[in-house]
Amino acid sequence: MARDNGSPKIHQLDSTRWSVTYVLVVVALCITFYILGAWQNTTPPALDPTSNLATNAGCDCPCLRPGGSSSTAAALDFDAHHESSLNETPATIDKFPPCDLNFSEYTPCHDRTRGRRFERAMLVYRERHCPGNDELIRCLVPAPPKYKTPFKWPQSRDYAWYDNIPHKELSIEKAVQNWIQVDGDRFRFPGGGTMFPRGADAYIDDINALISLTDGTIRTAIDTGCGVASWGAYLLRRDIVTMSFAPRDTHEAQVQFALERGVPAMIGVMATQRLPYPARAFDMAHCSRCLIPWHAFDGLYLTEVDRVLRPGGFWILSGPPIHWKKYYQGWERTQEDLKNEQDSIEEVAKRLCWKKYIEKEDLAIWQKPFNHIECIESRRMYETTPQICKNDNADAGWYKKMEACITPLPEVGGPDEVAGGVLEKWPERAFAVPPRISRGTIPGVDSRKFEEDNAMWKERVTHYKRIILPLPKGRYRNVMDMNANLGGFAAALVKYPVWVMNVVPASSNRDTLGVIYExxxxxxxxxxxxxxxxxxRTYDLIHADGVFSIYQDRCDITYILLEMDRMLRPEGTVIIRDTVEVLTKVQAITDGMRWNNQIIDHESGPFNPEKILVAVKTYWTADPSTQQQKALLDIPPHLSFGDDLDGHELTLELPLLRDRQACMAEMPLPHLLPDLVLRPKVLLVPEALIQQPLPSSLPHDDDAAAVLGDGSLARLGTAEALGEGRLDVLRRRRGAAKEPPGRGTRRRRCDPGG
Structure with a gap:
């Protein structure tokens, strides 16, 4: 019985041994695969400097190196580790051709020709006027033929390559004011300005003597009519970041110069629409002879400054009419005129409830109230205008008309309380919970989610650093975040030598731009x-988180990618985060854009459905030899004024004229006429001179064809400009052409090279 009872025990023991062995083998395999997966996840693929992601060996290539690997053969492992049947990449790639060289400075929504269709009153023609669907271009905007990688920051603050922005006009027009100088093959920015002849640094020191710019209280500023943004450039060393803006055509390429220097700037104008910024955004606003009529239109423009100025913020004004008793003769205005203008500005500021903080020599400073308790009370008692706006979305800044009413501040509990909440000083402000979040005004976001967002972006930027090695090393300066959300990406880069243009889509369900400014x-x-x-070519790095998921059903994403290419500098980098399905569509387009790109895994590993597309724009420039030279085009003799062109191309492209405008501006218009004649039939006048009075020496017969940009010589016929550097030709009547008068009175010949 004992033997029989023991037999089952032996059989049971063998079975148990096999089970334990099986379990141990499975566990060992799991551990092995886990370790391999973890190792793979901690060594993300990186671009190899030997790859073809940068085609110009002479440029500072934003190549990415493999982390912890000596093998270059396996470095480019950008394949997404997933299986999907949604690969929509076409069998043939649609290659985008380069645009003509005359598009090298193309600004679609600030095109001069399109702007002329709109009224000039209140500068409406200088506002955003974007092309319709039938006007969109499907080509790649080229860089100038000798384009070079810009100087690194901080050297770029003082220097820029002439070949990158081949315009000398500003250096001559503003030579006395010391804005910009030509120094061999480069521009030099001495830091001068219209109202700071001793330099921007000394000018800022004068401001600092009146209000503190160094204690962290003032962090964000706006400069209206910025010139080449020297004020903003020199504020950066005081940890103040400035949004500088100026119109497209006040001075040649002034905003382009600012961005080439690595200084934040945008094309913009104070006209009829609100500025594209939220309410209570800036600690300080500045105007140094910005030529904005602050006293006009019932103080409308100063009212808009009040909207974007933070409670307790400062408005600084220098230039006319401030200190008019000293400068009125140089400004060529009467004392009475200047005094009336300053009195009007003082009155507008008073009606906005501002207080005159100080006026000393060339500077006048006003301060916005910390709340509206007294302001509201004054309206009740005296019916003062402007009134407080009602039912107004104070933050709305996208295609919204300005209003002649005061944007209301958040309610407060007492006269000493700051409306909207007190902000931390910089740099603590970057990671402190913004008042808009702590007060619960951002739907779905509280303090905990804000902290989680910061932690997430810190992890993501750490991942980017492993992929893009030049990121923390000064290779990139101008960075754009196309969907900034709470500004976590910019905050994670705060220690790097970059600045970030944080963009919030205007149609976003959650407006977070105010949080970003806070x-x-x-x-x-x-x-x-x-x-x-x-x-x-104004941004080094463009980051797009979920942008194409937002817009794929709203418009053709091809044009979004072409716009990214337009903004991106040669050998600049793009980071696109989105679902794998969306990135597949995006990659199918970018393959035809002269970008080198690959899709890599999410920082959390290969099983996350979100992927990252990293791309580098290759170096290429326009080929000037392929451009048609039309400057000596003859006019068909049978055409007359008012005749249908009937397919005849009479457009002149005048690259030579651009370089001649600078020295032409020094001479009276009558003496320029002979120099501008390319043919007896055609008289050319540069756009820079169209505002001058019509000279008596201008030929008025039908045989002379004058070219102007704005129709001011309409009595000679009709002329319509076709864009920067392109002018239409007035048609001549039948008969022999006559020589325009004054051909023998030439005073000087402008050299095309300067």
């Missing part, structure tokens, strides 16, 4: 179905 960063509203208000 963190001490800058940004703007934007609809990515339209072009951005900047010049080509």
């Amino acid at each position: 963190r001490g960063f800058i940004g703007t509203y934007q609809d990515w179905c339209e072009a951005f208000s900047t010049y080509p």
